[in-house]
Amino acid sequence: MDTSSLGGILLALAGILAGLLLEGGRIDQIMQPTAAMIVFGGTLGAVMLQYPLATVLAALRRLAQVFFQGKSAGQATLKQLVEFANKARRHGIVSLDQDLAKIKEPFLKQSIMLAVDGTEPAELRKIMELQLDNLTEREEKIPAVFESAGGFSPTIGIIGAVLGLIQVMQHLDHIDQVGRGIAVAFVATIYGVAAANLAFLPIAGKLRHRIREEHRVKEMVIEGVISILEGMNPRMIEVKLESFLGAGSKAKGRKAKESAEAATEEVPA
Incomplete structure (x- = not known):
């Protein structure tokens, strides 16, 4: 539930109706x-x-997004891209072909597919940015x-x-x-x-x-997949892609990572 949307509409209605009642009016007059x-x-x-x-x-159909905010895909996508970067560095970009069936997000799946097929970074950027531009035009x-x-x-x-x-x-x-x-x-x-x-x-x-939030995640996908193709260090990729996420998302991501590391350390050898 988006408390900002719900609270905003309730506050606006309450203010208007309270003003009406204070002026001696009745709600049934405007019904x-x-x-x-x-x-x-x-x-x-x-x-x-x-x-x-x-x-x-x-x-x-999009009206529900005004009052119900889905779980942000930003951190999950970032984590997935870093995992792909580690795997590609160890076994090569072609090894990601095995993960294609597990990828649910169509934009990410197509980007990885193009990378596995040997598409040059500049050409991959051009193709995916064209798709993003067309998607932006439709969704606007x-x-x-x-x-x-x-x-x-x-x-x-x-x-x-x-x-x-x-x-x-x-x-x-x-x-x-x-x-x-x-x-x-x-x-x-x-x-x-x-x-x-x-x-x-x-x-x-x-x-x-x-x-705009959804498109920012897609921009992060393009930059991440191209960085993997160029052989960039996975840690550098993670730092680079974090700039696409808001401060709140970064804080949540770091907290989750620290919790996971702490849980790993507590496991007895």
Whole structure:
């Protein structure tokens, strides 16, 4: 669970609702199903018009990453690359062919496969960077879907408010109901602006951050495999690749390594 995402949305909602209640309002005043239908239905329709259905569905599938942060693959990938470097130094790069079936990450697997097949380091870098560029171009559309939704929803909220006002103007003969009708009409505007600034735009930012983390690990893979091909010392490779990981990841990795070494020392001879 990403406590930052969960805490952020709860804090924002609590602040807004507390302000409403302190001003003497009631929560039921902003609970308007028709306004929600206009804003969210209209926003979804506009987004589907702008992007292919496959892109919209891919963006929706990524929503879970906003609130649930998967275990970082950075340290595990670094450890795997160092193991491959040690094996390649002892038995040659071709010995890594036996490990291909165990590699689950497709990008790493393809990089090692190219290295085993005798691809030159410069050519391997060119191939894998091209793949990473194409992947980046595709995945950049995912946060862009939510950014577009954040742009559409306030305007569609205004459309909802205008529709509500049209209905109010048709009943001016009941002047006592006009004020209440206008208040209800503007709920759609609240939904549109709130959806954009409390949901769509922050979600786009968080997904962009997640995607960048994934791409950084892939950049580390390219640099690691090329370093193995060039015969660099495994310890030097480890130090070099640690620069791709954040300070928190480095600290966790060092702690895990120290724990493993301590456990090894405690084993009686």
